[in-house]
Amino acid sequence: MLNYFSSDYFFSHILSFSIWVPVLAGIAVLFTSNDNKPDTTRWVALIGGLAAFLITIPLYTHFNFADGGFQFQEGFNWIPAFHINYHLGADGIAIPLILLTSFTTVIVIISAWEVIEKRVAQYMASFLIMSGLMIGVFSALDAILYYVFWEAMLIPMFLVIGIWGGPNRVYATIKFFLYTLLGSLLMLVAFIYLYMNTNSFEIVDFYNYQMPLNVQVLIFLAFFAAFAVKIPMWPVHTWLPDAHVEAPTGGSVVLAAIALKLGGYSFLRFAMPIAPDAAHYLSGFMITLSLIAIVYIALVALVQKDMKKLIAYSSISHMGFVTLGFFIFNNLGLEGAIVQMVSHGFISAAMFLCVGVLYDRVHSREIKSYGGVANTMPTFAAFAVLFAMANSGLPGTSGFVGEFMVILGAIQENFWYAFLASFTLIFGAAYTLWMVKRVFYGEIANAKVAALKDLCQREFLILAILAVLVLALGIYPQPLTDMTNATVTQLLSHLMQSKLPVGLPSGL
Amino acid sequence: MENIRYDLITALPEIVIVSMAMFILLADLFLKPANRIAIYLLAQVTLLVAAYITFTTHVPSVSYAFTNTFVDDAMSDVLKLMIYLGTSLIFVYSRQYIQQRDMYRGEFYALTLFAVVGMMIMVSGQSMLTLYIGLELLSLSLYALVALDRDNAKATEAAMKYFVLGALASGMLLYGMSMIYGMTGSLNIAEISGALIGADKLHSVLILGLVFIVSGLAFKLGAVPFQMWVPDVYEGSPTAMTMLISSVPKLAAFAFVIRLLVQALPSLAIDWQQMLMFMAVLSIIIGNITAIAQTNLKRMLAYSTISHVGFMMYGLMSASTNGFVYAMFYIVSYVLMTLAGFGMILLLSRKGFEADKLDDFKGLNQRSPWHAFLMLIVMFSMAGVPPTLGFYAKFSVLQAALQAGYLWLVVFAVLMAVIGAFYYLRVIKMMYFDDPVDRNPIEAPMDMRIVLGINSLALLVIGLMPEKLMELCIYAITRSLS
Numbered sequence: 001m002l003n004y005f006s007s008d009y010f011f012s013h014i015l016s017f018s019i020w021v022p023v024l025a026g027i028a029v030l031f032t033s034n035d036n037k038p039d040t041t042r043w044v045a046l047i048g049g050l051a052a053f054l055i056t057i058p059l060y061t062h063f064n065f066a067d068g069g070f071q072f073q074e075g076f077n078w079i080p081a082f083h084i085n086y087h088l089g090a091d092g093i094a095i096p097l098i099l100l101t102s103f104t105t106v107i108v109i110i111s112a113w114e115v116i117e118k119r120v121a122q123y124m125a126s127f128l129i130m131s132g133l134m135i136g137v138f139s140a141l142d143a144i145l146y147y148v149f150w151e152a153m154l155i156p157m158f159l160v161i162g163i164w165g166g167p168n169r170v171y172a173t174i175k176f177f178l179y180t181l182l183g184s185l186l187m188l189v190a191f192i193y194l195y196m197n198t199n200s201f202e203i204v205d206f207y208n209y210q211m212p213l214n215v216q217v218l219i220f221l222a223f224f225a226a227f228a229v230k231i232p233m234w235p236v237h238t239w240l241p242d243a244h245v246e247a248p249t250g251g252s253v254v255l256a257a258i259a260l261k262l263g264g265y266s267f268l269r270f271a272m273p274i275a276p277d278a279a280h281y282l283s284g285f286m287i288t289l290s291l292i293a294i295v296y297i298a299l300v301a302l303v304q305k306d307m308k309k310l311i312a313y314s315s316i317s318h319m320g321f322v323t324l325g326f327f328i329f330n331n332l333g334l335e336g337a338i339v340q341m342v343s344h345g346f347i348s349a350a351m352f353l354c355v356g357v358l359y360d361r362v363h364s365r366e367i368k369s370y371g372g373v374a375n376t377m378p379t380f381a382a383f384a385v386l387f388a389m390a391n392s393g394l395p396g397t398s399g400f401v402g403e404f405m406v407i408l409g410a411i412q413e414n415f416w417y418a419f420l421a422s423f424t425l426i427f428g429a430a431y432t433l434w435m436v437k438r439v440f441y442g443e444i445a446n447a448k449v450a451a452l453k454d455l456c457q458r459e460f461l462i463l464a465i466l467a468v469l470v471l472a473l474g475i476y477p478q479p480l481t482d483m484t485n486a487t488v489t490q491l492l493s494h495l496m497q498s499k500l501p502v503g504l505p506s507g508l
Numbered sequence: 509m510e511n512i513r514y515d516l517i518t519a520l521p522e523i524v525i526v527s528m529a530m531f532i533l534l535a536d537l538f539l540k541p542a543n544r545i546a547i548y549l550l551a552q553v554t555l556l557v558a559a560y561i562t563f564t565t566h567v568p569s570v571s572y573a574f575t576n577t578f579v580d581d582a583m584s585d586v587l588k589l590m591i592y593l594g595t596s597l598i599f600v601y602s603r604q605y606i607q608q609r610d611m612y613r614g615e616f617y618a619l620t621l622f623a624v625v626g627m628m629i630m631v632s633g634q635s636m637l638t639l640y641i642g643l644e645l646l647s648l649s650l651y652a653l654v655a656l657d658r659d660n661a662k663a664t665e666a667a668m669k670y671f672v673l674g675a676l677a678s679g680m681l682l683y684g685m686s687m688i689y690g691m692t693g694s695l696n697i698a699e700i701s702g703a704l705i706g707a708d709k710l711h712s713v714l715i716l717g718l719v720f721i722v723s724g725l726a727f728k729l730g731a732v733p734f735q736m737w738v739p740d741v742y743e744g745s746p747t748a749m750t751m752l753i754s755s756v757p758k759l760a761a762f763a764f765v766i767r768l769l770v771q772a773l774p775s776l777a778i779d780w781q782q783m784l785m786f787m788a789v790l791s792i793i794i795g796n797i798t799a800i801a802q803t804n805l806k807r808m809l810a811y812s813t814i815s816h817v818g819f820m821m822y823g824l825m826s827a828s829t830n831g832f833v834y835a836m837f838y839i840v841s842y843v844l845m846t847l848a849g850f851g852m853i854l855l856l857s858r859k860g861f862e863a864d865k866l867d868d869f870k871g872l873n874q875r876s877p878w879h880a881f882l883m884l885i886v887m888f889s890m891a892g893v894p895p896t897l898g899f900y901a902k903f904s905v906l907q908a909a910l911q912a913g914y915l916w917l918v919v920f921a922v923l924m925a926v927i928g929a930f931y932y933l934r935v936i937k938m939m940y941f942d943d944p945v946d947r948n949p950i951e952a953p954m955d956m957r958i959v960l961g962i963n964s965l966a967l968l969v970i971g972l973m974p975e976k977l978m979e980l981c982i983y984a985i986t987r988s989l990s
Contacts, residue, residue, distance in 0.1 A: 078975075079900075079973075079974055079975050079978070080975060081974075081975060081978045081979065081982065082903075082904070082907075082978075119873075122873075122877070144903075147894065148894040148895050148899070151893050151894045151895075151899070152893070152894055152895050154893070155884075155888060155893065158933070158936075159936075159940055162937060162940055162941040163873075163940055163941060169941065170937055170941055173937075173941075174930070174933055174934075174937065177929070177933060178926055178929060178930060178933075181893075181926050181929055182923070182926045185922040185923075185925060185926060186919070186922060188903070188906075188922070189906070189910070189915075189918055189919055189922055192903075192906065192907045192910050192918075193910065193915075195907070196907075196910060196911055
């Protein structure tokens with residue numbers, strides 16, 4: 001086994017393994033489908049998820065930290081008629097997100113252990129397959145390959161929300177699907193346009209293609225339609241609270257921890273390097289939207305009565321930091337945004353899991369159904385308060401690092417950006433801690449709360465792992481920033497070069 | 509003598525099928541109802557033999573027969589093979605259905621085989637007259653097939669509607685052909701295209717003739733504004749006949765368009781491009797928006813067909829070799845998806861129960877996860893979501909249209925595709941998110957289950973590896989249009 005893992009074959013196809021092992025594991029899980037004996041299914045899923053996670057670890061251990069380009073590349077000619085290649089590769093931005101994906105899948109499988117009782121096999125299989133497809137999105141270097149993964153990932157998510165979701169799940173899941181589909185189809189048109197001019201779907205060829213500004217702006221807006229919906233940015237965020245509220249816990253975790261990052265990642269992979277001049281030209285617009293998300297959405301979060309909705313709005317607000325970090329075009333901001341993406345992956349996953357813990361016991365997400373939970377569930381309350389602190393950006397937790405870096409980067413650009421962005425530290429603390437106060441502290445509110453049992457071992461395990469990660473990333477973010485450093489520098493230098501054709505009028 | 513022998517060999521598959529159709533009609537009289545399976549097998553063997561002949565006599569070059577009224581080229585051979593395959597699937601899927609509804613008779617197989625011959629002649633017609641004869645043979649067989657269950661009032665009404673409107677369309681087509689004949693003095697496709705070089709392209713008779721021809725074609729394809737018959741006929745016909753009407757004849761209609769517009773009237777390309785453009789856009793709008801309001805699955809698929817025809821026309825209106833290749837790819841994909849979709853309706857239907865309401869699919873995932881999964885693939889493929897075949901079909905025609913410079917029409921089509929996705933998603937929603945209304949076990953013969961499984965999975969597998977099918981279409985079109 002060890003021999004196999006160290007073999008050249010494995011390392012030259014490691015990304016393929018990372019994608020297809022979970023997908024195949026998911027299909028295998030479907031064949032164990034038997035609702036009378038769900039334990040077999042659960043174990044098969046867990047083993048598959050763990051195997052998939054272990055496969056991605058060498059991506060970190062064998063990463064060349066000095067190289068900002070694409071590593072672990074592999075590929076072959078997939079559909080020669082359209083010059084479409086199966087071309088995979090990952091850089092310092094993609095790999096942390098790939099690791100986050102395979103890790104989160106394991107967490108989701110464990111968190112669903114006893115909670116999901118109907119159609120266990122389909123549930124587990126959906127998450128495993130989705131995990132593979134999302135890793136595919138992060139590692140595709142061919143636009144159509146990327147697009148196929150990007151769209152295919154919607155199918156399992158659509159089913160997860162629709163089958164295991166809450167009462168209004170059908171509305172939420174169809175809204176989720178159609179919103180995302182609309183944006184992505186416009187992106188597809190942009191891809192085809194670029195293909196017609198470069199005669200290739202290779203992302204790197206897109207990078208080198210020069211376009212006048214008016215074309216760049218259109219291309220950028222087509223990408224914007226796809227990615228802004230996914231992130232989501234204000235004002236196209238409205239699908240997210242619906243989807244989060246209705247999704248089962250696992251669905252919320254994957255949505256918040258990974259699906260949103262697909263949008264952020266794609267801005268860095270497509271929209272900005274392909275249309276850098278448009279990105280600069282529209283940066284004011286993007287920053288405005290980001291700041292609105294940070295400030296306004298934080299205020300919206302403040303008035304939520306539903307815990308999941310509150311965390312959903314808090315996610316939108318935090319993702320505002322990510323886009324803000326992208327569009328101030330400096331090293332600190334960009335790296336901060338990436339750290340923020342990873343950190344938000346841990347924190348939002350943990351927050352949704354915490355809500356899941358309560359929901360499984362009381363079957364309510366309303367804040368007012370709770371009160372004084374700390375008295376009956378002290379261990380759980382300790383974890384929840386830690387994650388709440390992290391969510392509001394307390395120093396020492398991972399939530400602080402990203403936000404702080406972005407704010408520092410923003411100051412270099414414009415004082416007022418930083419000024420407005422730092423409101424989040426107040427609002428974020430306000431909505432999170434107020435929720436914690438109402439749910440966990442005070443008198444025991446009702447009989448249901450009084451009857452609560454503290455965490456079981458399974459729940460303790462996943463929350464503890466996440467707590468360790470949140471603290472580790474908060475105290476020592478170096479491993480992550482080391483990884484992204486070279487790539488970010490290279491990306492920025494690319495973004496600073498104009499891609500306008502020489503000798504032509506700018507067009508606008 | 510040499511000539512006649514050569515002609516007969518070129519048309520051997522047609523001759524085999526016609527003879528066998530007549531033989532089946534006769535043999536049916538002497539068979540006991542219990543032995544009808546022999547007729548079914550005979551029909552399948554006929555298709556197999558025809559496929560064997562078409563495949564083995566295939567040469568990449570173009571050859572003409574019957575004094576240049578009949579052509580045997582790569583496109584005709586590829587499309588004929590597809591027609592055999594599609595018809596064979598129809599036979600498999602419909603056997604139980606027509607048994608339970610007392611239509612399991614020689615007439616069904618004989619008429620279907622006559623329709624197949626009609627399609628083959630349409631595919632191979634090199635003269636407007638041959639093309640027209642092929643079309644009429646196909647249409648008359650289909651009219652009769654729809655009315656096969658003669659005590660079924662709805663089906664009879666559908667057949668009547670189909671016949672009256674179909675005859676009108678044929679009349680228009682013939683009228684248009686006569687005008688072109690008047691202007692060029694020839695019925696032969698190649699001679700017409702030759703005669704039009706240097707002719708006055710704005711001559712009103714020529715344009716009028718083109719308008720009539722395009723209207724007739726649009727009617728047969730079911731494109732807006734000639735789509736009115738489609739939903740009524742689809743809904744009224746027995747499902748097996750709906751499956752037949754909606755699938756393989758579209759392959760023949762595609763060839764018909766290529767022969768008449770692309771090969772005979774390339775000089776008028778600017779005019780027919782515009783006509784196709786309007787029809788394509790309107791078809792996509794009407795097809796997708798009206799489909800949302802349907803509660804009957806057959807009716808919904810009828811509107812979905814209209815929108816698919818619109819998408820296919822995006823390829824045709826590009827008027828480039830690539831565009832025709834992609835249109836062919838689209839129509840072949842469409843046929844595979846439609847067969848699987850109707851196959852699924854037939855699978856769920858049983859004696860006295862049609863399974864053609866959307867509600868009949870509720871909770872299919874609880875009744876049979878496997879079949880729900882297959883239908884899921886079919887629906888996502890129709891919606892054009894990767895990694896299914898339907899995605900590459902849409903992707904390629906949109907690419908052709910973008911290459912031809914129709915940027916905003918492509919953006920528009922894309923927006924409409926999102927609306928289209930909604931009603932396909934609704935089917936999935938019913939299968940997966942709702943509880944079943946009908947809890948009866950699914951009864952279907954094993955051969956049907958297996959073939960349907962392969963058919964549906966093919967949508968996924970070809971979606972992952974579309975290269976071979978695409979190469980086939982490129983081969984067919986480039987060899988035939990050069």
